[in-house]
Amino acid sequence: MDSSPDAPKPTAKDIAAKYRSEIAGGEREAGSRLPAARQLAKQLGVQLMTVQSAYNQLRDEGLVLTQQGRGTFVRDPSVPLGTEPGSSPAFTALSTELSSIHDALRLLGERLDRLEEIVGSETPHGQ
Template sequence: MTQSPDARPTYKDIASKIREDIERGALSPGERLPTGRELAEREGVHLMTVQNAYRLLRDEGLVVSQQGRGTFVRDPASPVGEEHGGSPAFAALSKELAAIHRTLGDLSERLERLERAADDKG
């Protein structure tokens, strides 16, 4: 992403930098992110910009926010939907994907049974 030196980062730019820090291990699971005000001041942006970045990362399931405590890097090993402050949309999507995975497993087993039955008759 190319920015002019005078340009302020967008919420997507801020989210991208945090995402990269998480992916390369510079931010560890459970680590507290700066407060919105701290990060807004450091980046020279409005508080709403940082809040939107944190919201995007929450929706992606990368961070969780806890009222009065802050925003933390989500532990990918913890079950989705069991931590406080996670994205309800992410939790719902994860549950839906798990249900789809189970259904595909059931269909795969049925297909194998049908193929065996067809082989036995043929």
């Protein structure tokens, strides 16, 4: 992104696209910190809200984590979404919901196994 005074100012979408590309391309490793929002806004000549919006887009996509007072960091893709501090609230809620669904399916599987054992023991052999 060109930060010269005559260059058009990047939008939140532009900023998010730049970092999305860097993360996808491996230029930014898991755990690495993105520039401070204020610093980046000043450098690019945009409003702080523009950078915050870009970072929020990346957070909502599950690419970064925002930790109050610490900054914005590239998320480790091997860690389940919604389980880290600074995750998107939507991913946290989704993670909780998926966990309860997983538990329910496991219990149903165990019940089905028991029913199959019961039915199998009541059926005369050779039929």
